[in-house]
Amino acid sequence: MGADAAGSGAPIERPEGRYLHGVPDADLKVVGKPWRKIDARARVTGQTRFADDLFAPRMAYCKLLRSTQAHARIVRIDASAAEAMEGVYAVLLGKDLPITFGILPVSQDEHTLCIDKVRFVGDPVAAVAAVDEDTAWEACRKIVVEYEALPLVTDVFTAAATDPEAPHEHRIHDYGRLGNFHRQENLEFGDLAQGFGESDLVREDFFFFEGNTHLPMEEHATLATFDPDGKLCVQSSTQTPHYLHRALAKVLAEHVPAHKIRVIACPNGGGFGGKSDPFSHEIAVAMLSIRTGRPVKVTLTREEVFYTHRGRHPVLMRSRIGVSRSGRIKALDFETHLDGGAYGSYGTASTFYTGALQCVTYHVENYWFRGARYFTNKAPCGPKRGHGTPQPRFALEVQMDKLAVELGLDPVRIRKDNLVPANSLTANWMRVGTMALGRCIDQVVAGSGFLDRWQKLPHGKGVGLACSSYLSGAGLPIYWNAMPHSGVQLKLDRSGLVTVFCGSTDIGQGSNSILxxxxxxxxxxxxxxxxxxxxxxxxxxxxxxSYSSRVTLMTGNAALQAAERARDLIAPHVADKLGVPRNRIGFAKGRVFDVSDPDQGMPFADAVQLAESKLGTIGTTGSYRPPKSPARYKGGGVGPSANYSFTAAVVEVDVDPETGIYTVPRIFVAHDIGRSINPCLVMGQVEGSVYMGLGEAMMEEMSYRSDRFGVHKIPSMLDYKSPTTMEMPELITWLVGDPDPNGPFGAKEAGQGPLLPIMPAVANAVFDAVGVRVDEVPITPEKVFEGIERARKGKEPRVGPTKTPHVDWPEARKVRTPWQGGTGLEVEREQEELAAARANGGASRERRGD
Amino acid sequence: MSPREAPDRRKTLGEFRVNGERREVAYEPHRTLLEVLREDLDLTGTKHGCELGECGACTVLVDGVPVLSCLTLAQEVEGCAIETIEGMADKGELHPLQDFFAELGASQCGYCSSGFMLASKALLAQNPSPSRDEIRVALSGNLCRCTGYVKIYEAVELAAKKLRGEPCEPSRECTHGR
Known part of the structure; x- marks a missing residue:
């Protein structure tokens, strides 16, 4: 990265400059050290202002009236009694905001407030701004809504069976594929018939992963302020201020233009993906502020947070796998059915994610993925930590365990023999760079004494192994554009202060500190x-x-570029002043100096002043976008990443064979982080991920009453069980890996990957302990007990699904694998491209966004 | 309007002792301690995660005992010594619990931290050398979704050591893994 007087230029796709992955740890002064977070003091003294901590003069309080019906037509809505109440400033109904929105361009299917029909219990139908919360609640209760019930759909089988010829109202949405199918994807990589033909053993298994929710400690809140000068400011507990900005600009287009909308993401009191969509309550308070000329705040109750959801999709899966006698994977035919809930949300991406990462840990020679997403009358599902990949990971890792047992191999051997090599392409064209999964496995296996204990512990005690991988940021943005994914600006002040400006959002993971x-x-x-x-x-x-584990890698690379440019602006002037060659200028400990004679130099502030005297105000920018992916087929936009993290985990269980009640005494986890920018923060991400995975494995589930209008069974923190201090086991963690060339200083992600192996490792440990296969998550004591009972009665000791819905899949998009000489395009388009290339004399085709 | 439709919202005048200071507040008698602290006294360091007594985020100390401020009517605690997170640091000097919560990242998003630190402070006042299991039990009413509790245990143990005047460096295992 050469000196650039303007301090700006094209975005980078990988780190450049002095601080490559190859820099030895010993040469780094800040990176790799366990610093406390830069905002730690504010967080432990109560000074951090979360969205609901904001109060403004003349502020009104907003409450939403939510649907009591899961699927119904709105026949009549009368808000006159509410509007007439003393202390009510404004009432908003669906017709006031007719423009739809949604996080993905392909599913703009939400209204701020429902206009003609409601699609789940909790769907917002009206919003009130009032003098206080009590008045707003009372006003909501005075709004009369008359519903006419429509057919209820609460599971994928019913959704799949929706008669495409039935009257329109049987459909929850009038877009997507026929009936209540939202998406149907069919991708085939390689030659499945040949792969299964070459297999010595073929297994088919069914799995189910129940939905669960993020349960952030902070309930969503938003404060909107519309100024008399026509500018709107929205401060919100959001992980994605940029996408919220776009949604506000779209829905409020008639009221305020995009450049007059300011979105400030407050520090998030936990996100985990649950604050990544633009939400009705955020748009409603903005409109209410425009209407009333007052700041308007909304804070959801915990019950509303459950209905707002956007969490883990329930996914039903069928996996047919063919392996050689030695356990090498010849073919994988993998099918997923996602119960999407009432809206699109991130669901299109979620669908692809249930198939995208099945080949990045173990080499799969031929791969067939089919995924369907259904609309149902339940709270909308979306992205939760691991987004779409924990469910298929659970299936694959349990199936690997079953294969090992059936082939008489051990679970370590079958995994290590199948590892994807570093710097290689997978069957579905994901590019894997550095890859330390083998070392992760070795570490947890040795650390836990796995091989001495597996199949050798007394009845009731067991150990289970599982692995995983996750991406360090999505390779493509949510809306197709060629601009950077992350931008950073630096302002260098004469005082020596450097201010870093970046659109990233700290949700507790420490992204501000990374900058x-x-x-x-x-x-x-x-x-x-x-x-x-x-x-x-x-x-x-x-x-x-702050989603897809992208922030450290992307903002880190952008910040690296901006900082290198600042160095390049300052160094020549210091060199001239000192009378030494420019390449001898170093920056450390707040000084700029001659590296050959460190006493010769000046404080950083003096160096800035020197440069400012010559160049004027000192500022630089940096920007980053991920490298182009070789997966050029339609659907290949989901899954590519600059690098992948890897994790291995061993879980111990102690099962009471009389009751099925079990505890988890210890978990061993090793995570391939590349190089930690701050190991202490990485430890926190790994530990938090393991905890959240354990909650999903043992107890967390979103369950609805299909016989009572699809109402949520347990929308409270007491009834929705999550692990407390009493359930959290002892955790032994290793951070391993080599610096990755695509990460800043070699870093990879840490916030999601370590969640993924926990659910299958628990399942595998339960099998080791009592010989029961629970092919379902959560693995509750009831299910373990049921399996034990089945074994006693001589039945197959297995609990789990046995079928998937019938789907008339669209024709497969066939893609040749890298080892078949493929190009990353569908076979059809390969031929088109070839013909076009012949016609144009070799000009290559621009890739198509999905 | 009938009385049923227009509840009596007239305020009462109360006196609270918060973080060692006397504070006079005019508040609606049905208000909880949580509401009075956050909305009448602007002490927003006390958080809410459920307002049903399920998550522990709103924990404050009343006469040294952890209580859920969302389930406590303000009227019940007039005259009691109330301690919130804002009173934990002494003239800008962090309490050892705050110091180690910051040092280890036991406070990730920080939303549950006030409740955890105040519950821990009450524990250490009673039991200066708690075992890990005793810490678990004392904090079992507080939920944290970020940390998996691991760094919280380690921070409480280090703070206890510091308060006992013992060496209290974080282990390498805790900050870097094994």
Whole structure:
């Protein structure tokens, strides 16, 4: 990255400059150290202002009236009694905001407030702004809504059976494929018939992963302020201020233009994916503020948070796998059925994600993926930590365990023999770079004594192994564009202060601190001395948001570029002043100096002043977008990433064979992080992921009463069980890996991958303990007990699904694998491309976005 | 309007002792301690995760005992010594619990941290050398979704050591893994 007087230029696709992955740890002053987070003090003193901590003069309180019906036509809605109440400033109905929105361009299927029909219990139908919350609640109760019930769909079998010829109202949405199918995808890589033909053993298994929710400690809240000068400011507990900005601009187009809308993401009190969609309550308070000329705040109750959801999809799966006698995977035919709930949300991406990462841990020679997403009358599902990949990972890892037992191999051997090599392409064209899964497995196997204990422990005690992988950021943005995914601006002040501006949102993972560590390392400054300004669409360059484990890698690379450019602006002037060659200038400990004679130099502030005297105000930018993916087929936009993290876990269980009640005494986990930018924060992400995975494995589930209008059974923190201190086991963690060339300083993600192996490792451990296969998540004591009972009665000791809905799949898009000489395109388009290339004399075709 | 439709919202005047200061508040008598702290006294460091007594985020100390401020009527605690997170640091000097919650990242998003630290403070006042199991039990009414509780245990143990005047460096295992 050469000196650039403008301090800006084209986005980078991988780190450049002095701080490549190859820099030895010993040469790094900031990176790799367990610093406390730059905002830690505010977080432990109660000074961090979350969205509901904001109050403004003349502020009105908003409450939403939500549907009591799961699927119904709105026949009549009368808000006159509410409007007449003292203390009510405004009432908003669906017709006031007729423009639809949704996180993905392909599913703009939500109204801020329902207009003609409701699709799940909890769907918002009206919004009130009033002098206080009590008045707003009372006003909501005075709004009369007359519903006419429509046929209820609460499971994928019913959804699949919706008669395409039936009257229109049987469909929950009038888009998507026929009936209540939202998506149907069919992708075939390689030659499945040949792969199964070459297999010595073929197994077919069915699995079910129940839905569960993020349960962030903070309930969603938003404060909207419309100024007399026509500008709107929305402060919200959102992980994606940029996408919220776009949704507000679309829905409020007639009221306020995009450039007059400012979105500030408040620090999130936990996100986990649950604050990644634009939400009705965010748009409603914006409109109410426009209507009333007052700041308007809304804070959801915990019950509303359950209905707002966007969490883990329930997924029913069928997996047919063919292996050689030695356990090499010849063919995998994998089918997923996602119960999407009432809206699209991220569901199109979720559908592809249930198939995208099945080949990045173990080499699969031929791969067939079919995925269907259904609309049902339940709270909408979306992205939760691991987005669409924990369900298929559960299936694959349990199936690997079954294969090992059937082939007389051990679970370690079958996995290690199948590992995807580093720097290779998978059957579905995912590019794997550095890959330390083998070391992760070795670490947890040795650390837990797995091989001495597996199949050898007394009845009731067991150990289970499972592995996983996750992406460090999605390779494509949510809406198709060629702009950077992350931008960073630096402002260098004469005082020596460096201010970092970035659109990223700290949801507790420490992304603000990552910016400070990266810039501090390059400019030789104490990270605590930097000023970090983030997640404000008026002030900061766009970062797409805190999702898909993208923030450290993408903002880190953008910050690296901006900081390198700042160095390049300053160094020549210091060199001239000192009378030394430019390549001898170093930055460390708040000084800029001659590396051959470190006493010769000046404080950083003096260096900035020197540069400012010559160049004027000092500012730089950095921007990043992920490398282009070789997966060029339609549907290949989901799954590619700059790099992949890997995790292995061993879980111990202690099962009471009389009751099925079990505990988890210890978990061993090893995570391939590449290189940690801050190992202490990585440890926190790994530990938190393992915890959340354990909750999903043992107890967490979203369950609805299909016989009572699809109402949620347990929308409270007491009844929706999540692990407390009493359930959390001892956790032994290793961070392993080699710096990855695509990550800043070699970093990979940490916030999602380590969740994934926990559910299958628990299932495999339960089998080791009592010989029962629970092919379902959560693995509740009831299910374990049922399996034990079945064994006693001489039946197959297995609990789980036995079928999937019938689907008339569309014709497969066939893609040749890299080892078949494929090009990453569908076979059909390969031929088109070839013909076009012949016609154009070799000009290559631009890739198509999905 | 009938009385049923227009509830009596007239305020009462109460006096609270919060973080060692006397505070006079005019508040609606049905208000909870949580509401009075956050909305009348602007002490927003006390959080809410459910307002049903299920999550522990709103924990404050009343006469040194952890209570759920969302289930406590403000009227019940007039005259009691109330401690919130804002009163935990001493003239800008962090309490050892705050210090180690910050140091280890036991506070990730930080939303549950006030409740955890106050519950821990009450524990350490009673039991200066708690075992890990005793810490587990004392904190079992507080939910955290970020940390898996691991860093919280380690922070409480280190703070206890510091309060006992013992060496209290975080282990390498805790900050870097094995």
């Amino acid at each position: 400070a560590y990266v810039v501090g390392e390059v400019l030789g400054l104490d990270p605590q001395d930097l000023r970090i300004v983030t997640s404000d669409t008026d002030l900061t360059p766009v970062d797409l948001g």
